[in-house]
Amino acid sequence: MTQIRTAGVIGAGAWGTALAQVCARSGLKTTLQAREPEVVESIGTRGVNEAFLPGVRLDPAIEITAELSGLAHCDIVLAVPPAQHVRSTLTAFAPYARPGLPVVLCSKGIERGSLKLMTEVLAETLPEARAAVLSGPSFAGEVARGLPTAVTLACEDQTLAGELAQALANSLFRPYLADDLIGAEAGGALKNVLAIACGISEGRGLGRSAHAALITRGFSEMTRFAVALGGKAETVAGLCGLGDLVLTCSSPQSRNMSVGLALGQGQSLEQALSGKRSVAEGVESAPAVRDLARRLGVETPICEGVAAILSGEAGVDTVIEGLLNRPLKSEREA
Ligand SMILES: NC(=O)C1=CN([C@@H]2O[C@H](COP(=O)(O)OP(=O)(O)OC[C@H]3O[C@@H](n4cnc5c(N)ncnc54)[C@H](O)[C@@H]3O)[C@@H](O)[C@H]2O)C=CC1
Numbered sequence: 001m002t003q004i005r006t007a008g009v010i011g012a013g014a015w016g017t018a019l020a021q022v023c024a025r026s027g028l029k030t031t032l033q034a035r036e037p038e039v040v041e042s043i044g045t046r047g048v049n050e051a052f053l054p055g056v057r058l059d060p061a062i063e064i065t066a067e068l069s070g071l072a073h074c075d076i077v078l079a080v081p082p083a084q085h086v087r088s089t090l091t092a093f094a095p096y097a098r099p100g101l102p103v104v105l106c107s108k109g110i111e112r113g114s115l116k117l118m119t120e121v122l123a124e125t126l127p128e129a130r131a132a133v134l135s136g137p138s139f140a141g142e143v144a145r146g147l148p149t150a151v152t153l154a155c156e157d158q159t160l161a162g163e164l165a166q167a168l169a170n171s172l173f174r175p176y177l178a179d180d181l182i183g184a185e186a187g188g189a190l191k192n193v194l195a196i197a198c199g200i201s202e203g204r205g206l207g208r209s210a211h212a213a214l215i216t217r218g219f220s221e222m223t224r225f226a227v228a229l230g231g232k233a234e235t236v237a238g239l240c241g242l243g244d245l246v247l248t249c250s251s252p253q254s255r256n257m258s259v260g261l262a263l264g265q266g267q268s269l270e271q272a273l274s275g276k277r278s279v280a281e282g283v284e285s286a287p288a289v290r291d292l293a294r295r296l297g298v299e300t301p302i303c304e305g306v307a308a309i310l311s312g313e314a315g316v317d318t319v320i321e322g323l324l325n326r327p328l329k330s331e332r333e334a
């Protein structure tokens with residue numbers, strides 16, 4: 001059994017900052033890396049991440065650094081940049097990563113262009129790292145303030161999974177083990193796209209029944225997609241899939257759902273995103289999910305509809321009409 005005593009967190013957005021708080025709360029000596037000088041200054045001098053997680057006092061034991069080299073000593077590293085920046089960030093971190101370093105991927109999305117999952121990006125950038133995926137229902141603000149949740153921690157090596165879970169767990173943060181990284185990643189990526197769909201429905205005033213129908217049919221898309229990629233249906237039925245889908249589709253606290261709300265209310269994507277420094281991953285992942293699903297031969301009509309609305313290929317009403325007029329079929333079919 002390896003003793004995990006030190007944790008490094010790459011990326012001091014809302015979630016990286018909240019995870020640093022989790023690590024510190026679990027008794028790990030924690031170093032958080034931020035790329036913005038103002039975030040280093042704000043956490044270092046006032047103990048608050050004013051840019052990305054305002055209003056939450058951080059554990060004073062968290063060390064803040066601007067340098068990726070500042071994480072070279074860590075027993076484990078949590079990678080938390082937005083999905084589209086994971087490749088460049090891990091490439092920059094590569095000189096400081098020792099062989100066999102456990103890297104817990106916490107970003108939720110699929111890389112545009114390459115259509116790769118974060119575990120594939122990790123394998124290409126840090127081939128000697130040991131991969132794990134942490135995903136589940138967890139709004140950064142709630143977790144950082146000390147509200148409880150449970151998440152999926154997926155790792156092929158179940159001994160390492162157990163050690164990571166033991167190291168990260170505390171009475172407010174409860175990881176459940178899984179061995180299916182693909183399923184965990186598929187759940188996290190698709191729930192963001194589906195949350196945009198639910199936001200659009202809410203913004204258009206389509207009602208609670210449509211909302212429930214979208215979540216259920218969206219879950220069916222998520223399951224088909226995960227299984228076609230090589231993941232397991234039972235994984236997406238857990239916290240990293242269904243759990244996170246229910247959370248993200250049900251609260252305007254979700255950045256993805258709020259982008260959808262704005263679109264449903266008639267705003268353009270540009271208006272919906274304007275002035276926001278935070279990331280709505282579904283906006284980037286929607287076209288990647290669509291393209292990967294087509295390559296896999298999987299039908300994902302809701303995700304396709306979101307991608308079409310985001311790209312301007314189709315209007316909201318056209319997509320809604322199209323979804324409601326698809327051929328009638330068994331509920332078990334696509
Ligand atoms: N915020 C939340 O409640 C949760 C977020 N996540 C996931 O965590 C990931 C990070 O999201 P947040 O921490 O919320 O981000 P955020 O929206 O709070 O902050 C934006 C982040 O993007 C980084 N960034 C901007 N440009 C960059 C570049 N060129 N290279 C590298 N990094 C760059 C910033 O440094 C900052 O860390 C996403 O994949 C998100 O889906 C997962 C669970 C919960």
Ligand SMILES: O=C(CO)COP(=O)(O)O
Binds near residue numbers: 137139192253254280
């Ligand atoms: O992943 C999340 C909750 O689990 C956060 O969702 P948003 O990125 O939509 O805010």
